[in-house]
Amino acid sequence: MATVAVENYLKHVLLLSDGAEELVPMGSLAAALAVVPGTATAMVKALADDGLLEHQPRLGVRLTTRGRRIALNVLRKHRLVETFLVETLKMDWSKVHAEAEQLEHAVSDEVLDRLDALLGHPRQDPHGDPIPSRAGKIDSQVYxxxxxxxxxxxxxxxxxxxxxxxxxxxxxxxxxxxxxxxxxxxxxxxxxxxxxxxxxxxxxxxxxxxxxxxxxxxxx
Amino acid sequence: MATVAVENYLKHVLLLSDGAEELVPMGSLAAALAVVPGTATAMVKALADDGLLEHQPRLGVRLTTRGRRIALNVLRKHRLVETFLVETLKMDWSKVHAEAEQLEHAVSDEVLDRLDALLGHPRQDPHGDPIPSRAGKIDSQVYxxxxxxxxxxxxxxxxxxxxxxxxxxxxxxxxxxxxxxxxxxxxxxxxxxxxxxxxxxxxxxxxxxxxxxxxxxxxx
DNA sequence: AGAGTTATTTTGACTAATCAAAATAGTTGG
DNA sequence: CCAACTATTTTGATTAGTCAAAATAACTCT
The missing domain is CATH 2.30.30.90 (Ferrous iron transport protein A (FeoA))
Structure with missing residues (x-):
C-alpha cells in the first residue's frame, strides 16, 4: 500500500500537471508539498524506481499510468470527503479542505463507494472541483x-x-x-x-x- | 499533536487496563500492538518522558491523566466512527472495526462532534461497546x-x-x-x-x- | 563567451518507529 | 537455594521521510 507521503506526492503531481502531459518541475512540487527541494528529489527518485512516476533529471516529473491511477483515487477520496463534510455534516466549505487532507488517506475504497452512493454520485465537490469517477475519468473542461x-x-x-x-x-x-x-x-x-x-x-x-x-x- | 503510533499505544493501554488502576504488563501491550516487546519498551519510555503514562520497569504501565484524556478521545472517535459506518453507511458490523482503526486517527474533534450529533449522541457502538462522552466519561458497568x-x-x-x-x-x-x-x-x-x-x-x-x-x- | 543567477541534485545528519538478538531481572519448582 | 524458565530491557541496525548546506547544472544577459 502507498504511504501517506507517497499518496501526497502523487496527488500533487496530478494537480500540478493540469491536464496530463507536461513535466512538473521539482521546484513547484516541493513548494506544493512544503518540503525542501532536496527532499522532493530523493522521494521522486524512489517513486520513479517504484514505477509510479517518470523523472527526467533537471526537468521534472510526470505520472505513469499506475501513479496516475493512485493519484486519481486519492483525489476522488479528497473531493468526495469534502462533499460529505459539507452536505451531510453541514460544515463550512472554507474548512473542509484541511479535514479532507487527513481523511483522504484513511478512507478505504469500500467506504468511498458508500459515501459516493450516499451523496448521490456527485460530479463536483463544494468548490466546484470535478470528482474523478471510480474508473479514473475526470472532467477537464477549461473555463x-x-x-x-x-x-x-x-x-x-x-x-x-x-x-x-x-x-x-x-x-x-x-x-x-x-x-x-x-x-x-x-x-x-x-x-x-x-x-x-x-x-x-x-x-x-x-x-x-x-x-x-x-x-x-x-x-x- | 500525538502521532498515530502514540495514539495507538495510549488507546491499547486504556483498553487493557480495563477500568483504571492496574498496571498493564509490557507483554500484553506489545501483543495488542503487534510489535516485539523491545519496541514497546522503547516507546513506553518515550511516552513516560512526555508524561502520557507511568512506567514501572519490569511491572508495567498505567496512563496518566493526560494520557488517559487522549486515549479516551481516540476511543470515542473509534466507536463513533464505527457507529457511523453501520448506521449511516450501512456497512456490516464485522468490517467496521478495521475501518475505524484507520479513521480514528484522521477525524478531527470538530468532525467528531458533528458525527456525534448526526447519530443522535449514541451511548454504544454497534458491538455494544460504550462510547466515551466528550468530557471523557465512559460507562464501565460490569456484565x-x-x-x-x-x-x-x-x-x-x-x-x-x-x-x-x-x-x-x-x-x-x-x-x-x-x-x-x-x-x-x-x-x-x-x-x-x-x-x-x-x-x-x-x-x-x-x-x-x-x-x-x-x-x-x-x-x- | 563568461559572470551571475536560479533550479536541482548530492551529501551528511536527524527523528520516529520498528526488528533481531543478546543481556538481565524475576519467578518457580525441585 | 539454585537451576531453569519467562518477561523485560538493552543494544545495534534498519527504513521512511525529512532538513541544511554544499555541489552542480542550466539559463540569462550583456
Whole structure:
C-alpha cells in the first residue's frame, strides 16, 4: 500500500500537471508539498524506481499510468470527503479542505463507494472541483476566469480553485460560490482591479490574482 | 499533536487496563500492538518522558491523566466512527472495526462532534461497546458473560467484546448481536461447551472462550 | 563567451518507529 | 537455594521521510 507521503506526492503531481502531459518541475512540487527541494528529489527518485512516476533529471516529473491511477483515487477520496463534510455534516466549505487532507488517506475504497452512493454520485465537490469517477475519468473542461472572461455578460461561477480558508471565507462573504451569478463590470489590468455586479445589486471588487481563481461560464 | 503510533499505544493501554488502576504488563501491550516487546519498551519510555503514562520497569504501565484524556478521545472517535459506518453507511458490523482503526486517527474533534450529533449522541457502538462522552466519561458497568451467567434465565446480549471479522460473522450468523435475547440451557466446564436457546426456537453451541466474549444482562 | 543567477541534485545528519538478538531481572519448582 | 524458565530491557541496525548546506547544472544577459 502507498504511504501517506507517497499518496501526497502523487496527488500533487496530478494537480500540478493540469491536464496530463507536461513535466512538473521539482521546484513547484516541493513548494506544493512544503518540503525542501532536496527532499522532493530523493522521494521522486524512489517513486520513479517504484514505477509510479517518470523523472527526467533537471526537468521534472510526470505520472505513469499506475501513479496516475493512485493519484486519481486519492483525489476522488479528497473531493468526495469534502462533499460529505459539507452536505451531510453541514460544515463550512472554507474548512473542509484541511479535514479532507487527513481523511483522504484513511478512507478505504469500500467506504468511498458508500459515501459516493450516499451523496448521490456527485460530479463536483463544494468548490466546484470535478470528482474523478471510480474508473479514473475526470472532467477537464477549461473555463474562463473572472480575470480573463468577457465583461458585461451574465456569468455563473462554476468553480473556485483556491483552498485556503481565508480566501474561501472572503469568497463566501462576497457571495462568490459555485452557482452564483454575476457579471464583470470593469477590469483594469493596469491597476489590477476587477469589479463585479451581483444580481441582488451588490458590487464586489477584487484583484486580478484573486479573480483568476474563480472560474465562470456564460449563464445558460 | 500525538502521532498515530502514540495514539495507538495510549488507546491499547486504556483498553487493557480495563477500568483504571492496574498496571498493564509490557507483554500484553506489545501483543495488542503487534510489535516485539523491545519496541514497546522503547516507546513506553518515550511516552513516560512526555508524561502520557507511568512506567514501572519490569511491572508495567498505567496512563496518566493526560494520557488517559487522549486515549479516551481516540476511543470515542473509534466507536463513533464505527457507529457511523453501520448506521449511516450501512456497512456490516464485522468490517467496521478495521475501518475505524484507520479513521480514528484522521477525524478531527470538530468532525467528531458533528458525527456525534448526526447519530443522535449514541451511548454504544454497534458491538455494544460504550462510547466515551466528550468530557471523557465512559460507562464501565460490569456484565456477566455467557461463560459466567446463571443458566436457564432469560437474557439479553448487551455487548460483544471481540472485534475480529471472523468472530463477528459467526456471531451475526448465529443471531448473537447486541439486543438479541436468549438463555443458556447448558454449560459444561469440562467439555468447555455452552448451549443456548433463542426465542425463535433455534439453538447455538459455542466454546467457553467464545462465550466469555459475549456480555449479557437479565432481560428487563 | 563568461559572470551571475536560479533550479536541482548530492551529501551528511536527524527523528520516529520498528526488528533481531543478546543481556538481565524475576519467578518457580525441585 | 539454585537451576531453569519467562518477561523485560538493552543494544545495534534498519527504513521512511525529512532538513541544511554544499555541489552542480542550466539559463540569462550583456
Amino acid at each position: 474562463a476566469t473572472l480575470a480573463t472572461c468577457a465583461t458585461g455578460r451574465r456569468l455563473r461561477i462554476v468553480r473556485v480553485t483556491e483552498q485556503s480558508e481565508e480566501f474561501l471565507r472572503f469568497a463566501e462573504g462576497s457571495g462568490l460560490r459555485p452557482g452564483a451569478e454575476l457579471s464583470v463590470t470593469e477590469r483594469n489590468l493596469v491597476s489590477g482591479l476587477v469589479a463585479l455586479d451581483r444580481p441582488d445589486g451588490g458590487t464586489v471588487a477584487l484583484g486580478v490574482a484573486a479573480a483568476g481563481k474563480i472560474l465562470v461560464e456564460p449563464r445558460g | 456477566a458473560t455467557l461463560a459466567t451467567c446463571a443458566t436457564g434465565r432469560r437474557l439479553r446480549i448487551v455487548r460483544v467484546t471481540e472485534q475480529s471479522e471472523e468472530f463477528l460473522r459467526f456471531a451475526e450468523g448465529s443471531g448473537l448481536r447486541p439486543g438479541a435475547e436468549l438463555s443458556v440451557t447448558e454449560r459444561n466446564l469440562v467439555s468447555g461447551l455452552v448451549a443456548l436457546d433463542r426465542p425463535d426456537g433455534g439453538t447455538v453451541a459455542l466454546g467457553v472462550a467464545a462465550a466469555g466474549k459475549i456480555l449479557v444482562e437479565p432481560r428487563g
